[in-house]
Amino acid sequence: xxxxxxxxxxxxxxxxxxxxxxxxxxxxxxxxxxxxxxxxxxxxxxxxxxxxxxxxxxxxxxxxxxxxxxxxxxxxxxxxxxxxxxxxxxxxxxxxxxxxxxxxxxxxxxxxxxxxxxxxxxxxxxxxxxxxxxxxxxxxxxxxxxxxxxxxxxxxxxxxxxxxxxxxxxxxxxxxxxxxxxxxxxxxxxxxxxxxxxxxxxxxxxxxxxxxxxxxxxxxxxxxxxxxxxxxxxxxxxxxxxxxxxxxxxxxxxxxxxxxxxxxxxxxxxxxxxxxxxxxxxxxxxxxxxxxxxxxxxxxxxxxxxxxxxxxxxxxxxxxxxxxxxxxxxxxxxxxxxxxxxxxxxxxxxxxxxxxxxxxxxxxxxxxxxxxxxxxxxxxxxxxxxxxxxxxxxxxxxxxxxxxxxxxxxxxxxxxxxxxxxxxxxxxxxxxxxxxxxxxxxxxxxxxxxxxxxxxxxxxxxxxxxxxxxxxxxxxxxxxxxxxxxxxxxxxxxxxxxxxxxxxxxxxxxxxxxxxxxxxxxxxxxxxxxxxxxxxxxxxxxxxxxxxxxxxxxxxxxxxxxxxxxxxxxxxxxxxxxxxxxxxxxxxxxxxxxxxxxxxxxxxxxxxxxxxxxxxxxxxxxxxxxxxxxxxxxxxxxxxxxxxxxxxxxxxxxxxxxxxxxxxxxxx
Amino acid sequence: xxxxxxxxxxxxxxxxxxxxxxxxxxxxxxxxxxxxxxxxxxxxxxxxxxxxxxxxxxxxxxxxxxxxxxxxxxxxxxxxxxxxxxxxxxxxxxxxxxxxxxxxxxxxxxxxxxxxxxxxxxxxxxxxxxxxxxxxxxxxxxxxxxxxxxxxxxxxxxxxxxxxxxxxxxxxxxxxxxxxxxxxxxxxxxxxxxxxxxxxxxxxxxxxxxxxxxxxxxxxxxxxxxxxxxxxxxxxxxxxxxxxxxxxxxxxxxxxxxxxxxxxxxxxxxxxxxxx
Numbered sequence: 042x043x044x045x046x047x048x049x050x051x052x053x054x055x056x057x058x059x060x061x062x063x064x065x066x067x068x069x070x071x072x073x074x075x076x077x078x079x080x081x082x083x084x085x086x087x088x089x090x091x092x093x094x095x096x097x098x099x100x101x102x103x104x105x106x107x108x109x110x111x112x113x114x115x116x117x118x119x120x121x122x123x124x125x126x127x128x129x130x131x132x133x134x135x136x137x138x139x140x141x142x143x144x145x146x147x148x149x150x151x152x153x154x155x156x157x158x159x160x161x162x163x164x165x166x167x168x169x170x171x172x173x174x175x176x177x178x179x180x181x182x183x184x185x186x187x188x189x190x191x192x193x194x195x196x197x198x199x200x201x202x203x204x205x206x207x208x209x210x211x212x213x214x215x216x217x218x219x220x221x222x223x224x225x226x227x228x229x230x231x232x233x234x235x236x237x238x239x240x241x242x243x244x245x246x247x248x249x250x251x252x253x254x255x256x257x258x259x260x261x262x263x264x265x266x267x268x269x270x271x272x273x274x275x276x277x278x279x280x281x282x283x284x285x286x287x288x289x290x291x292x293x294x295x296x297x298x299x300x301x302x303x304x305x306x307x308x309x310x311x312x313x314x315x316x317x318x319x320x321x322x323x324x325x326x327x328x329x330x331x332x333x334x335x336x337x338x339x340x341x342x343x344x345x346x347x348x349x350x351x352x353x354x355x356x357x358x359x360x361x362x363x364x365x366x367x368x369x370x371x372x373x374x375x376x377x378x379x380x381x382x383x384x385x386x387x388x389x390x391x392x393x394x395x396x397x398x399x400x401x402x403x404x405x406x407x408x409x410x411x412x413x414x415x416x417x418x419x420x421x422x423x424x425x426x427x428x429x430x431x432x433x434x435x436x437x438x439x440x441x442x443x444x445x446x447x448x449x450x451x452x453x454x455x456x457x458x459x460x461x462x463x464x465x466x467x468x469x470x471x472x473x474x475x476x477x478x479x480x481x482x483x484x485x486x487x488x489x490x491x492x493x494x495x496x497x498x499x500x501x502x503x504x505x506x507x508x509x510x511x512x513x514x515x516x517x518x519x520x521x522x523x524x525x526x527x528x529x530x531x532x533x534x535x536x537x538x539x540x541x542x543x544x545x546x547x548x549x550x551x552x553x554x555x556x557x558x559x560x561x562x563x564x565x566x567x568x569x570x571x572x573x574x575x576x577x578x579x580x581x582x583x584x585x586x587x588x589x590x591x592x593x594x595x596x597x598x599x600x601x602x603x604x605x606x607x608x609x610x611x612x613x614x615x616x617x618x619x620x621x622x623x624x625x626x627x628x629x630x631x632x633x634x635x636x637x638x639x640x641x642x643x644x645x646x647x648x649x650x651x652x653x654x655x656x657x658x659x660x661x662x663x664x665x666x667x668x669x670x671x672x673x674x675x676x677x678x679x680x681x682x683x684x685x686x687x688x689x690x691x692x693x694x695x696x697x698x699x700x701x702x703x704x705x706x707x708x709x
Numbered sequence: 710x711x712x713x714x715x716x717x718x719x720x721x722x723x724x725x726x727x728x729x730x731x732x733x734x735x736x737x738x739x740x741x742x743x744x745x746x747x748x749x750x751x752x753x754x755x756x757x758x759x760x761x762x763x764x765x766x767x768x769x770x771x772x773x774x775x776x777x778x779x780x781x782x783x784x785x786x787x788x789x790x791x792x793x794x795x796x797x798x799x800x801x802x803x804x805x806x807x808x809x810x811x812x813x814x815x816x817x818x819x820x821x822x823x824x825x826x827x828x829x830x831x832x833x834x835x836x837x838x839x840x841x842x843x844x845x846x847x848x849x850x851x852x853x854x855x856x857x858x859x860x861x862x863x864x865x866x867x868x869x870x871x872x873x874x875x876x877x878x879x880x881x882x883x884x885x886x887x888x889x890x891x892x893x894x895x896x897x898x899x900x901x902x903x904x905x906x907x908x909x910x911x912x913x914x915x916x917x918x919x920x921x922x923x924x925x926x927x928x929x930x931x932x933x934x935x936x937x938x939x940x941x942x943x944x945x946x947x948x949x950x951x952x953x954x955x956x957x958x959x960x961x962x963x964x965x966x967x968x969x970x971x972x973x974x975x976x977x978x979x980x981x982x983x984x985x
Contacts, residue, residue, distance in 0.1 A: 099888055117891040129885035133907040142903060146893050196893075 045075040045232055046096070046200060051105035053091055065091050066102070067258035071251060078226055078233045080243040082291065083253030083262075084298055089236045090204055092253075096234060097123045097202050109200060119147040122198035126205040128185040130177040130192075137173040140164065140192045147196040163191040166225065183214035190222065194229060201226075203235040207242065219245055220275060227272050240291045244269075245278055252294045255302050263294055282440055282487030286359075286474050293358050297371070315348035318535040322542070325355045325363045325375035328572040329476060329494040330579055331404035331523050332376055333562055334604055338549035340565050346548075347541040356570065359475035360445035367526065368395060373535075374542060376403055377526035378448035380620045380629075385526075386643050387630040387699050389447060396529035396701055400648035401543050402610050403523040403550065405603040406514060407582070408450055409498040410457065411507040412490035413483060414590075422591065423510060424461035431468050441465075442474040442482060442491030452623040453516050454492035459690040460672040466627070466692050483507055494522075495602070496578035502590035503578055509589040512582075514598060517670045519607065521616050532645060543652040547610055551658070554605035559584045611649060611661035614640040615668075615678035622676075622685045628692035632685060633699040642701060763954045771954035788938070790962055796938040797928050798966070800856070804863025805924045812868040812920070813913060816875025817905070826876065837869040841927035845934055855935045859928060866927040867920035874919070878912025879905065914978035921974050925967045940966075 048071040055063040065088040073079055081089040094100035096107055098117040107114040109121065130139050140160050148156055164173055167187035177185055186206055193201055206222070207215045219242055226233055226246065237243050243250050247267050254262040265287060269278050278284060312321045326332040335354055338344050344352045355372060357363045364381060366372040381389075382397035412421060421430050431439060443451040455465040465471055469489075474482055476493045480501050483491065490507070491497075501507030513520060525546060532539045552558055563584060567576045581587045582601035589596075603609050617640055625632030633639045646663065653660050667677040676684050685694060731738065749765045756764030763771065775782045780791030819826040841862050848858035886908055890900045932941025940959055947955035 097892065099891060117888070118894055119892060121892070123888065123892055125885055125888065127885060129883075129889050131886065131889070131904065131907065133910070143893055146895055146899060146903075 044072040045077075045110060046071075046073040046234075047108040048072070048092075048096070049105050049108060051092070051095060051102040051107070053088065053095065053100070054103040064258045065256055066095075067260050069105075069259075069261060071261065071264075073232060073234065075232055076230050078235070078246055078248045080247040080250045081234065081236045081253060082238070082240070082243050082250055082295070083259070084255055084295065084302070086256050087253040087298075088256050088259040089253055093123075093202050093204050093234060093236050096200070097121050099123075119143075119196045120199045121202060122193040122196055122200075123202045123204060124186070124189050124193045124206045126208055128177070128182075128189045130185055130188055132177050135174050135176055136169055136180070136188050137164065139177070139188060140195050143192045143196050159195055163195040166194070167191040167221070181214070182210050183218055186210065186218060187221070190225070194225065194231070199232065201231050201233045203233060203237075205236050205238065208238060215239075215242070216275075222246060223273050240288055240295075243291065244284065244287060245273060245275060250291060252291065255298050262298070265290060280485055280487065282442075282472050282474070282482055282485075285478050285481065286472070289358055289475060289478070290361070293362050297362075297365075301371075312351060314350065317348050317538045317541055319373070319538050320349050321351035321353075322349060322373040322538070323353050323355050323371065324542075325357045325366050325372040327357050327360060327363060327376065327476065328574075329407075330496055330566065330572070330583055330602060331407045331494055331604075332571065333553045333566060333602070334403050334546050334549040335376055336565050336571050337552050337558075337562055338545045341549065341552060343545040343549045343552070344542075347545040349538070349541055349545060354571075358477075360448060361473075364389075364445075367397070367528065368392070370528070370531075373531060374525060374527045376523050378445055378450070379521045379524050379617070380447035380449065380452060380624055381445070382524065382526040382643055383617060383620055383639070384447040384624055384630050386639065386701070387624075387633060389630055394699065394701060396642065397526050398529045398532050398643055398645045399524045399526050399612050400539075400645040400652070401525040401546055402521045402612050403525055403546065403604070405519050405522050405609050406512070406600060407494050407522055407602045408453065408492060409495070409509045409512040410454060410490065410492045411479075411483070411498045411501050412510050413486075413488075414505060414507055416489060417508040417591065421510075422508075424457060427510070428461045428463050431463060438470055439468075439489040440470040440472050440487065442479050442488045442493070443471050444476050444493055445473060446629050447624065449513070449520060449522055449620075450492040450494070452620065452627075453513060453520070455627055456623065456670065457511060457516055459688070460670075462690075464690045480504070480506060495582055496572065496574050499581040499588070500574065500578040502581075502588055505590075508591050512587070512598065512601065514600065515671060518600065519603065519609075521612070521620075524612060529642070532648075540648055540652055540655075543648055544656050547652055547658065548656055550604040550610055554603070554609075556584075608659075608661045612644050612646070613661075614644050614646075614663050615665055617644065618678050618681055619668075619676055622681050625694050625696070626685060626688055626691045628694065631695035631697040631699070632682070634696055635698055635700075636681065639699060639701075763957065768954040768957050771952070772958045776955060776958060790940070790943065790959060793938065793940045793943040793959075794962060794966055797932060797940045800859045800939065801863055801921075801924050801928050801970075804860040804928075805867050805921060807860075808864045808867035808920060808924070809871060809917060811864075812871030812916065813875050815868075816872045816913075816916070817879055817901075817909070819872070820876035820879025820909075833869065833872065836865075837873075841866040841923070842930050842934065845931055849935065855932075855937065859931045859936065859939070862927050862931045863924045867924040870919035870923065871913070871916035874912045874916030875909060878909030881912070882908050910981055911978075914974065914981070918971060918974045918978070921970050922967065925963075925970055929963055 048069055051066055051069040052064065053066040055065055057063055069092060081092060083089050091100060095102050096114070098114045098121060114121070131142065134142060137160060140163060144156050144160050148159070164170060167190055169184060169187055169191065172180060172184060180188070190206070207218050210218065223246055235246065244267060250265040250267060251261055252263045252265065254260050267287060268283060269281050312319065314320045324335060326335050339352055339354055355366070357366060360378055360381065363372070363375045363377060364385065367375050368385070382399045385395045385397045388394035412427065416430065419430065421427050441454065443454060445451065451471070458465045458469065463469060472488065474488070474491070476497050479491045479493050479497050482488045483501060483506055498509055502509060525543065527539060553562060563576055563579060566572050566579055567574065572579065581595065582598055586595035587598045587601055618636060621632060621636060624630045650660050665678045667675050669675045682696065753764040753766065756762050756767065769777070776790055780789045782789040783792070819829060844862050844865050845858065848861040849855070852858045852861065882905065886904050890904045895903065928939070929941040932939035933945045936942035940963060944956050944959045947959065
């Protein structure tokens with residue numbers, strides 16, 4: 042497929058007066074389809090306006106080039122009209138004359154009557170009939186920008202470039218104009234590139250949002266697809282199930298860039314102390330009840346006891362943020378959903394394989410599947426009821442929330458649905474939403490239910506918004522849930538630090554499973570820097586009996602949050618193998634033919650063994666015993682492929698050799 | 710807007726409005742009148758005490774006939790102040806028009822080309838400070854005639870503010886306008902007439918206003934030194950014949966005409982750039 046606009050590996054270097062160089066843009070590569078609306082977003086000085094000027098031809102790239110419809114852009118031209126931030130209307134001309142000037146110059150060979158009708162049409166389009174004979178100084182900012190937009194559209198450009206078009210306007214005018222712009226762009230089917238600071242504006246207008254990293258050497262950090270259907274209305278967009286997830290993602294990106302800027306200004310060096318390579322660690326976590334071992338290790342002094350005196354727990358908004366923080370080495374280590382280190386090692390989400398290791402399971406169980414209270418009122422009380430409900434209402438799409446593709450929530454929800462005859466990729470829609478946003482999406486009726494960790498299920502029960510149809514004790518009791526993940530390279534470079542961290546967390550996990558400590562841990566968890574939610578939402582399962590919200594007596598589920606007992610912390614390779622089969626079953630990653638090698642490489646059992654021995658805990662050994670989930674289908678760790686091939690409901694399964702030989706990580 | 714609507718019965722409403730106009734603006738109108746009366750009284754007092762200058766009453770008496778009542782009388786070589794003023798104005802008109810055309814062109818050029826600006830700026834800065842009268846001998850040497858010489862002096866005096874203000878206008882032109890022109894791919898002709906010229910109008914007129922004031926200053930001085938017509942010549946002539954009252958009357962003429970010229974250019978500026 043050929044693209045309408047191709048920005049081909051652009052660099053822009055400015056020569057400084059003192060003889061130095063400022064590299065504003067580095068290797069920008071972007072392809073834009075015809076009719077697409079693309080936003081450029083980033084902090085000031087990230088070169089987004091420079092990029093726009095290069096697209097317009099007002100500036101030339103130092104390397105690379107821009108191709109519009111197969112022709113290179115070398116100079117400005119009316120086929121790439123710009124709407125400038127400060128309107129750029131000519132003050133001595135009236136509204137009409139301003140538009141006429143453009144139309145008359147660009148469309149010289151059209152008859153006058155036709156040109157006049159084009160001018161008229163565009164004045165009406167932006168609703169400025171009443172002001173045609175006014176000069177710009179008599180107009181408000183919003184009106185001026187409407188004139189500029191009309192002028193730009195009137196000459197029928199192939200590409201409309203908008204440089205913070207609404208940035209200088211007050212909130213109310215901006216809102217109105219955003220709606221108008223949405224409508225105009227949709228009607229004229231024009232290809233647009235817009236520079237903006239405003240996250241909501243970008244979401245409302247764009248088909249794709251290009252997020253740029255900070256300059257110097259600004260690059261494209263991430264490109265976000267905005268899936269909202271056209272035509273768009275603000276209220277409909279805001280209520281779309283993925284709106285807040287997308288919004289969060291952008292805000293997260295921008296915050297991360299801001300932190301990055303701060304960090305660059307004060308370069309943090311590794312502090313080595315007590316024979317450890319690094320004691321100032323950044324460890325990522327997501328606010329959930331089962332982040333308890335990390336909180337306890339820090340607050341109760343287990344980290345400090347093992348020499349890790351400057352640990353910062355970095356609260357991350359989503360699992361995706363954890364993944365990116367680890368990939369970019371912003372985080373030294375992180376609490377991860379169990380499938381994440383495996384998926385990253387295999388190459389997840391179009392990324393190259395990034396070898397990760399784990400030596401510790403931080404928690405087991407702790408999840409539940411919540412369904413909307415309305416479904417319960419319609420009689421849905423079990424998987425069977427839910428399957429029947431879906432069959433009876435084929436025209437309703439039921440969307441279910443998951444927290445990450447590689448999380449146990451996703452894999453177990455899919456397994457549970459498939460066991461009930463529901464194809465998770467066809468009969469329902471699964472949407473990735475950060476755990477903390479599940480309830481607001483449930484209330485807004487964007488989703489019919491979700492699978493997430495606590496306290497986000499009990500909270501829905503408390504608020505009467507949802508009921509719990511199953512916990513993971515009902516599906517696979519004692520499954521590995523959160524693990525400690527680090528990059529293989531990091532583990533090799535910081536062997537003593539890694540061991541100290543595993544020891545500290547192992548002791549913290551033991552502390553967490555002593556029920557006498559639970560009240561105290563609850564107080565820690567409810568601090569605003571950790572989960573920050575009310576204690577009553579966190580109590581069920583963690584301390585109190587667990588209520589499903591189905592008007593029954595709360596049940597005592599002692600193993601709901603399992604941190605230590607029954608060799609909880611041992612990263613059992615056969616359990617990870619089950620996860621690999623499920624990642625492959627749903628097409629999330631390919632199944633590695635060389636699974637034995639992958640499991641050996643990702644599970645640093647030696648570190649666990651040494652840590653357990655040093656803190657005086659019994660060691661564990663890998664086993665290859667078959668096990669089964671609630672549907673009693675036996676999983677034999679010696680024959681994962683036939684297990685995988687026996688599923689009736691599955692997605693496209695790829696079985697591939699994953700070669701990690703080419704990726705050698707440097708040992709310290 | 711209201712006045713435009715009832716323009717049909719214009720004379721009646723206009724006349725009816727006169728008293729209210731005076732009532733409303735009494736203070737604004739009365740203050741200058743009082744100041745004028747006070748100044749005249751002081752002048753009269755000064756004249757009576759020192760006996761060097763004629764007082765205002767004396768001036769009016771001396772010049773009433775024919776200078777005041779008939780500015781356009783002609784008696785052989787003797788011409789009324791109206792004719793003298795017109796002769797001066799004619800020179801100003803020619804010299805100033807030349808200065809305006811050349812000044813704006815040069816201003817646009819040096820404004821548009823930084824290299825040119827850097828090249829000529831030191832020279833212009835030196836020439837600019839030369840007083841108008843110092844040019845007179847050179848002008849006479851070139852033109853051998855006081856008429857063209859006067860025109861030259863006006864030209865050379867009025868041109869500098871026009872050049873520099875125009876140049877600043879071009880330099881200060883917002884990048885946005887240039888970008889608009891680039892994106893629309895205007896030809897240089899279109900760019901000059903549709904974008905550049907309108908955008909520098911306010912600067913241009915600042916220069917033109919300064920220029921007209923200087924021109925008027927210069928012409929009077931030039932005519933006084935070397936002339937056969939014009940209001941400067943008239944002053945010198947009257948002084949030589951000891952008619953101080955005539956000199957004073959001519960001074961008043963010069964002041965009023967200078968004031969009117971300034972207002973005229975200001976008015977033209979508002980006509981051309983009504984948006985600024």
